[in-house]
Amino acid sequence: xxxxxxxxxxxxxxxxxxxxxxxxxxxxxxxxxxxxxxxxxxxxxxxxxxxxxxxxxxxxxxxxxxxxxxxxxxxxxxxxxxxxxxxxxxxxxxxxxxxxxxxxxxxxxxx
Amino acid sequence: xxxxxxxxxxxxxxxxxxxxxxxxxxxxxxxxxxxxxxxxxxxxxxxxxxxxxxxxxxxxxxxxxxxxxxxxxxxxxxxxxxxxxxxxxxxxxxxxxxxxxxxxxxxxxxxxx
Numbered sequence: 001x002x003x004x005x006x007x008x009x010x011x012x013x014x015x016x017x018x019x020x021x022x023x024x025x026x027x028x029x030x031x032x033x034x035x036x037x038x039x040x041x042x043x044x045x046x047x048x049x050x051x052x053x054x055x056x057x058x059x060x061x062x063x064x065x066x067x068x069x070x071x072x073x074x075x076x077x078x079x080x081x082x083x084x085x086x087x088x089x090x091x092x093x094x095x096x097x098x099x100x101x102x103x104x105x106x107x108x109x110x111x
Numbered sequence: 112x113x114x115x116x117x118x119x120x121x122x123x124x125x126x127x128x129x130x131x132x133x134x135x136x137x138x139x140x141x142x143x144x145x146x147x148x149x150x151x152x153x154x155x156x157x158x159x160x161x162x163x164x165x166x167x168x169x170x171x172x173x174x175x176x177x178x179x180x181x182x183x184x185x186x187x188x189x190x191x192x193x194x195x196x197x198x199x200x201x202x203x204x205x206x207x208x209x210x211x212x213x214x215x216x217x218x219x220x221x222x223x224x
Contacts, residue, residue: 004154031210040120042200042214043155050210058211090154098143098204100212102154 003027004103006091012109013081021076021106023091029101031094032074034058034066036087037105043090049074081110113138115203117215126224130188134201134215139182142205145212146175146186149198159186163205191222 004025013019023032030051035043045058047066055066063085065077078085086109092100114137124130134144142163147155161168161175161184168175174187188195198219202212 033211040216042117042216043212044214045211048211092154094210098210098212099145099157099160101157102147104152104154 002104004091004093004101006089006103006106008106009104010107012111014111015082017081019078019081019108021089021091021108023074023076023103025072025091025093025101025103027093027095027101028071029093029095030071031100032068033092033094033100034064034074034076035090035092036060037090038087046076046089078108078110081108083110086110113203113205113213115201115213115215117199117201117218119218120216121219121221123221123223124191126193126222127190130186130191130195130220130222132186132188132199132201132218132220134184134186136182136184136203139179140205142203144175144177144184145202145204146173147200147202147214148195149200149217155200158199188220191220193222193224196220196222 007022033048034046049068067075089106091103094100116135145160146158148158149155159170159173176185198217200217201215
């Protein structure tokens with residue numbers, strides 16, 4: 001089984017809808033992250049959490065919110081989706097070292 | 112803020128030859144650099160890393176070189192194989208950005224049989 005899982009893998013939604021992307025990990029890591037990938041822009045950090053009670057904004061947090069429900073779960077919400085939030089979204093985890101381990105991604109299309 | 116740039120969007124090489132992927136950064140401090148590989152429909156996977164106290168790190172066919180005076184990082188793949196075809200990202204960790212990675216834009220590597 002995969003160490004970092006994301007659901008759903010693909011999602012199509014309409015402008016203005018609320019959507020939640022979920023991430024679970026079995027690696028026992030305290031640190032979790034949400035990134036988005038756009039063509040030509042690499043991966044950009046949306047939010048990150050170093051433990052259950054810690055939430056931090058990343059580079060591009062506007063229009064997003066997160067919830068760290070448990071050490072193993074970190075969800076990303078788009079309160080009112082807009083077309084420029086169409087992207088690939090990745091969850092990642094890390095332990096005590098700098099290496100981060102990524103989930104398989106969620107492809108989101110906002111119409 | 113640290114910037115990490117991969118100025119070549121794509122690279123095409125023949126199987127068996129060397130692939131060289133490049134990355135430039137802007138700020139010098141105690142750093143840690145990582146390379147990730149990404150296949151379509153999958154998440155990025157960690158490939159190799161290097162600390163700024165070193166100039167070179169090698170793992171099988173993959174070698175990363177760090178030129179601190181030029182603020183330049185390169186990944187060498189020798190020999191290249193078709194299965195190496197993927198998007199490669201360099202990433203930086205360090206300074207006040209503890210626990211966070213700053214990624215370059217990525218380079219698409221295509222290895223032709």
